[in-house]
Amino acid sequence: MKVLCMVKVKSLKALRYNPHRVDIEKVMAPPYDIISGEERKKLYITSVCNIVRIDYGEEELGDSKINNKYTRARKLLEKWIEEGIFIQESMPCFYYYTQEYTFRGSIKKLSGFIGLLKIEEFGENVFPHEETLSQPKKDRLELMRHTRSNISPIYTVYQDGERRIERLAEKEDGRPLYEFYEDFSGVRIKHTLWKLCSEEALRKISDVMIDKKIFIADGHHRYETALAYRMERKREGDVGETPYDYVLTFFANMKQEGITIIPAHRLLKSMVREDFIERASEYFEIEEVTNKEGLIRKIDSSKSRVIGFFSGDRAYLLKLRNSSIMDELIKDKPKVWKNLNVVVLHSLIIEKILGIDKKKAEKFVSYEIDIDKTFKAVNAGKAKAAFFLKPLALEEIRDVAFAGGKMPGKATYFFPKLLTGLMLYKMD
Secondary structure (H helix, E strand, O other): OOOOOOOOEEOEOOEEEOOOOOOHHHHOEOOHHHOOHHHHHHHHHHOOOOOHHHHOOOOOOOOOOOOOHHHHHHHHHHHHHHOOOEEEOOOOEEEEEEEEEEEOOEEEEEEEEEEEEEOOOOOOOEEOOEOOOHHHHHHHHHHHHHHOEEOOOEEEEEOOOOOHHHHHHHHHOOOOOEEEEEEEOOEEEEEEEEEEOOHHHHHHHHHHHOOOOEEEEEOHHHHHHHHHHHHHHHHOOOOOOOHHHEEEEEEEEOOOOOOEEEOOEEEEOOOOOOOHHHHHOOOEEEEEEOOHHHHHHHHHHOOOOEEEEEOOOOEEEEEEOOOHHHHHHOOOOOHHHHOOHHHHHHHHHHHHHOOOOHHHHHHHEEEEOOHHHHHHHHHOOOOOEEEEEOOOOHHHHHHHHHOOOOEOOOOOEEEOOOOEOOOEEEOO
16 A cells, blocks of 8 residues: 655744844845845945855855865854854744835735755655756755755745635734845845744645645755765664754745746757758748748747757757657657647757767857847857747746656746745754
8 A cells, every 4th residue: 555645834933134133124035046246246346245245155165075065154153152143943944035016017926835854755746847967956055064954945836716825925914024025137126025924824824735745846956965974964863853854945825926937048068050940840840931020929829839049140940840840859758748830949950950969058058038149149149149038937836846746947037036044944
């Protein structure tokens, strides 16, 4: 008889900034993997207590095995705890987090709760949707080893049509812990964080989540890092349930309008064949478009799966002639995965037609979510060509994840991003 696996979600005594010691809006930071070197310098200047100094510290001349960004992160965390910059919650809580923003003329509100998710291998209750790279995991593992903390939550999505946790939070919602504004990528975002500490809230949230399947939206590298760290600690002799069996997690109900998915367009630095359009016509219906504005309009308005191609002087709309093309090209993947535009782009166009394998793609393919910046990169000669994609639907991502498929890296860009610095999970 098969044992039924269940999701275990629990509250935590979060380590968080003391609002009496810092300006909360000045100590937050975006996720480490979208911060440029220039943006990191600005965050350093914004506050001597900005979380980026721990989460994504700068390398320094003379760094060594005993003095480096990871050892500095550990010392800084210890110092801020000792000085009362960070305070620990006196009792276990869940936290309700909202982000209110306007995107392309629509007012939206992302909502969800933050708690601890019991770590498990992928495939039972927790599912990835993207491939990961080894270098980011190596970096995050070193940080976790030194700080013994989760510095930021992973972002997961579940489904509850009754919206029971949202209704509970709205009923309990009192004075927020934090309430502040942030400007991110030209969008004004209002961040609000509340505590949910009543016995009813703690019990009901855990009960609601127990039968849910969860997929990771953002934070694949950090989740896999948490798995690796747990394995390390178990090898050292830890037995039974330990703090390392859990990871700090944001849980968003997909039954809301606040989750925005932006496509990450592809820039090719070279390797674009002169006969690309001729070769592509074997697999795609191709329509030449007079200008870049028209290309984006056609992509946005198309009900079918299309890909835009721009090479500076010309723009084209590519529509796959028949889905059987992908069936013949890829035999061992679920149908829902093969139908994705981003998979067609990577497997058929980049790999088969252009001959750029995955290893070369790491060097020759870059990503940009801003449409204007993508066009400008090609026009300025920083890239030879660009491919434009339609945003994936949340349901497509869910279906691929639950079918066991993994999309190419940077297939999705969830917006807005969760802030780093809202709280930490100190494991010991």
